Amino acid sequence: MKKIVSICCALLMTISLAACSKPQNETPKTDDNQPVVSADVEKSADVIIIGAGGAGLSAAIQAVESGAKSVIIVEKTNNTGGSLNYTSGSMSGAETIIQELDGIEDTKESFVQDILKNGAHKGNEELIRKFVDEDVDMIQWLWDHGLSDNQFSTDKEGHRSVFAPEHALYSVPRTYKASPDNKEKYKSAAHEILDTVVAGLENVTIDFMTEAKTLMPNDKGQILSVLAVNNETSQTIKYTAEKGIIVATGGYSGNAKLMGEFAENGASYLAGGSFAADGYGIRMMQEVGAKVDEETMTYIPTFPMGLEVAPGIGSIAPTYTWKAGGICVNKNGERFVDETLAEVEEREVALEEQPEAIQYDIFTDKIIEDLKAAGADMMWTYLYEPENGKGHSKVVTADSIEELAGKLNMPAEQLAKTVEEYNAAVEAGGTDSFGRSYDGTVTAYNVAVNKIEGDKYYAVPLKALVVMTLGGVTVNDKMQVLAEDGTVIPGLYAAGEVTGGIWGRFVSGGTGVMGPIVFGRLAARELMSGELAEGYTAKPASNLLDEKLFVRDEAVKTDRFDMSKALTDGEYEASVDGQEGKMNVKTTIADGKISKVEIVEQHETEAVAKPALESLPTAIAEQNSVNVDTIAGATLTSNRILDAVTDCLNQAAK
Structure with a gap:
């Protein structure tokens, strides 16, 4: 009960401050009747960082390098890394040491223009340029701290600078796919390096299983305290910073309700990361006035290849059977896109617009044969064909299209019509109404031309998968959080996915890893060198996200097994x-x-x-x-x- 009362008091204090209509330069004061906020424990440090992902870890390191004597990271889960625990950790950068060693010429300007283009020219050019400039030094720092010894995926020439086909291709190879040394503990080299360095810093403390709930202004209008709850002890903890707070809580790819609020079928998207990425950090900053551009909240890039491995959870698992003649249909049995498009964004958006954001890859045994013959069967052979493959249980098999439709609970007449029209287009050659070509030209996305016919028919359901989101609070070039009127909220900084409007509508390869790391570093450097303003009046933002969006629906609780049953030894x-x-x-x-x-x-x-x-x-x-x-x-x-x-x-x- 004490925990609930304490948090409520903090919320009431914020609301009370909002109700006080005071001039901008007058120090906010709490009403005499306002309940006093109490906590079980109080802790203080030069810098308080909320979130131990890439942004939080790099911020902690930089804060110490910039002179911080004490740093506390507040982390809601039981481990560091955040989204780095769910990605292979591809990095990108221009004019880097890696390109230099590979003999690849590149320019920062080219990198900037590629990011702007990939983001549909909706990104923040000032911050993108800031990132590209800082990124070179950050990659050099990683290189000097162990990245040089890591194993990299290379191209045919042995270059560590490669193209990343899972995203829109850069104009030059500037993506780096480094594997961690300890593959059992880490999925990305960047996480491993940052984690190792932080572990060696005596003046950095990480409080795990501790969830930040409420940011708190002091009597000078500075946001220097946060109220949190330890989920193991149920204690409330008040953290107070001397110099500032950096919020690095990640995005909202784990919150289907929130995605559904800003995308038509967002509630059906699969989470490719942690449910801890619920977006609450955005609301927490809105409670003290942070500006959120709602258009950026609609920037939720997806992969059109999500295999559902648990309710609401997915992983990237394309069949790539459409490369050899397969098609993709929606739940109504209709095609909706040129499956062989090299521009992945068009396929992403097309799937996002389908009912429940789900597609079914439809193919035959002949298509599998040709896929294998062309050497394009890696995903099928690894994920789907083996009995112990992650996607094997999801493969639906039938002796006819009609039987397949029945097993998929799909209109048989419509699926048969779709296949008939597709087969006719294949036979006619040329290009169909979706722009798919059947002239036999071999490309990376089209290795064989086949009709949907054979002895066996197959289907695999795939959904739109989200591994990161691009909406959040508005920051300036110093990573200071801005209020709705454009003024700086004193003491409050943000970095990583919790910030919005930086990259645009779509993400560029490697920026999902390096963006948070670079901006976390920048936030800490600016915080340590900046001066705290006074006189800010904290009040909730006008478009404050509804708190109901962050309440998880309780599953119906039933016993898994009746333990009164007799068991045979x-x-x-x-x-x-x-x-x-x-x-x-x-x-x-x-x-x-x-x-x-x-x-x-x-x-x-x-x-x-x-x-x-x-x-x-x-x-x-x-x-x-x-x-x-x-x-x-x-x-x-x-x-x-x-x-x-x-x-x-x-x-x-x-």
Whole structure:
């Protein structure tokens, strides 16, 4: 109860300040009857950083390098990295040491123009130029701190500077795909390097499992305090900074409600990262007046290739069968795009506009044969064909188009018509109404021409997948958060996905990793050198996001298994789909009870999954039940373990 009262008091204080109509240069004061904000614990430091992702880690390092004697990072999950735990960590930069070693000529100006073009010319050119300038030094810093020793993906000539086909291509190769040394703990080299450096800084403290709730102005109108809740102890903690607060809480790709507020089918998008990316940091800053341009909130780039691996969660998993003659249809059985377009943004937008943002890749055994013959079958062979492949269970097989339509719950007449029209276009050659060519010219996106016909028909459902969002609060070139009237909110800085309007409508390759790292560094440097203004009046923004958008719908709670059932002693094994492959779990029943749970095989991301992998099997055995709570911060892994053990119990109960 104390936690709830404390947070409510903080919110009331913000509302009270908003109600005080005072001149801009008059210090805001709290009403005498205003409840005093209390906390279980109070902590202070030169710099308070909210979020331990790429922006937060780089900000902490720079703050120390700029003279900070103490830095506290407040992190809501149980690990560092944020979205870096869900990406391979491709980086980009122009005029870098890597290009120099590869003998590749590039210019910063070319990089700027490519980003502007890729973002549909809706980006902030001033901040893009700032990024491109700072990016060179940041890559050099990473290089000097270990990146030079990492293994890189290379092109045919052995260059570490490559093109990234998952995004719109740059005009020159300037993307760098470096692998971490410790692949079990990290997914990106950048995360590994930043994490290692931060771990060696004695004056940087990270408070994990602690969620920031409310920013608080002082009597000078400076935003230097934040009220947070530790989700393990339920304690309220008031953090106060001497010099400033940097909000680096990430975007809202994990919040389907919020995406649905700004995109027609956004609520159906799959999250390619953590549910912790809920966008609450944006609202938290709006509560003290931060400006949010609502148009930028609609900038939610997607990948038209999301495989749903758990409810609402997906991973990039294209079949690429359309390269050899397959087609994509919506849930009504209709084609909606030239599947072979090299411009990925057009395919992204086309899928976003379909009902529930879902497509079905339709293909045949002949198409698979030609895909393999052309050497374009890597994703199919790795993800879908093997029984232990991540997407194998999602492949729908039939002996006819009509049967396939029935299994997909799709109008059979419409799907048959779509296939008939497509086959006729293939036979006629030339170009169809969507612009797809059937003249046989081989390209990277069109390796064979085939009709939809064969002995076996297949379908794979894929959805629009989101790994980052581009909307958020407005900042200036010093990463200071701006109020709706354009004035600086004293003491408040932001970096990373929580900021909006920088990149434009679409993201450019590598900026999702390097953007937060660069701007986090810049924010800390400016904070340490800047002077705190006074006299700001904190009041909620006029377009404050509805708090209901951040309340997660509680799933209907039912017991997984009736533990009163008689269980036969023995060892039982079960397999479920995991993060990057199958998870196999062995459950031992002795004297009719669960005596041991052992995870035989797993391919989870250690940084996220470790707490569940280490503690949940023991908890299940100790409580002799699968009706236990999931581990906070590792919900997906927890549910996989519980699902597998439940399967074992069902075997033992037969």
